[in-house]
């Protein structure tokens with residue numbers, strides 16, 4: 001079976017996790033702090049705050065901006081449901097907009113058209129890791145006095161005109177370390193920002209709103225009492241995850257080099273296969289290919305879903321492309337009938353192919369040949 005993905009975990013992660021188990025300090029502690037410092041340096045941000053996953057990272061980012069009832073947050077519909085859920089957790093309203101048909105990223109014109117006096121923020125998603133049009137979104141946000149937040153769940157290591165995503169272009173950027181991502185801590189997330197006050201607030205909110213971390217109290221030589229200036233959450237990352245994250249981050253550049261080589265080879269081999277559209281990488285952007293998604297034309301001899309079944313029967317796992325949030329029941333109830341044609345088309349036609357750093361050339365050739373044969377072509 002050729003899986004859709006496979007975490008790239010080695011002896012280093014194993015040894016790091018064992019060392020934490022033996023250390024006596026398991027929850028958020030020195031290893032989380034080390035992971036935060038390394039991640040901040042890697043992306044070029046002043047502050048990085050580790051949390052339990054990217055969903056809570058998005059929630060905290062919006063809470064730290066005091067997003068609440070009555071506020072509108074503009075985000076793309078073509079994204080994982082967690083993007084909009086984080087808005088709903090704050091009691092705010094997600095305003096779902098369409099995407100660009102070539103990059104699949106949020107369409108700045110659609111954002112401009114959706115801004116109202118209630119708009120507090122644009123929550124831009126870097127689709128499958130490909131950076132959104134930050135320059136236009138940033139200019140729009142500045143002009144209209146609203147905040148830009150980045151859902152960078154899939155974008156660790158992505159580059160935007162020479163700078164890494166996370167460097168913050170917007171106020172805050174949120175990353176995921178779920179096992180489907182290029183590097184993983186099992187579950188995990190990170191928030192980066194250049195704003196010291198926002199960073200301090202996020203740090204406090206992630207641990208019950210406490211004024212003092214467990215580690216600081218543990219290390220202190222005098223008795224210290226914490227206070228709780230506001231209601232917070234338990235969104236901490238454990239030191240087990242932090243230790244794995246430190247090792248994973250060391251491997252990220254190597255993992256991305258391999259993923260990008262595999263992705264470019266897919267694109268070259270599949271370019272001539274009829275009924276398939278391969279992903280683009282606009283000049284100045286470096287796509288980490290958290291997922292490699294092609295589109296299957298509705299005129300293909302096999303529809304997308306039938307193609308997935310045929311590939312599975314041949315031992316090749318695939319996944320449908322990115323979902324449309326507005327078509328899911330809770331959002332139909334919340335937002336009523338919404339029609340966002342580009343996102344719907346991309347979602348219906350999207351097919352994610354196997355991609356992982358350990359993928360062998362032979363495995364990739366098998367996927368390419370099976371896909372081409374199913375669509376009546378022999379590249």
Ligand SMILES: Cc1ncc(COP(=O)(O)O)c(C=O)c1O
Pocket residue numbers: 053054055056079080082083125151153154175176177178188189
């Ligand atoms: C765009 C996007 N946002 C948010 C998330 C949520 O991340 P996590 O699983 O770490 O909570 C994901 C996860 O796949 C995602 O793809």
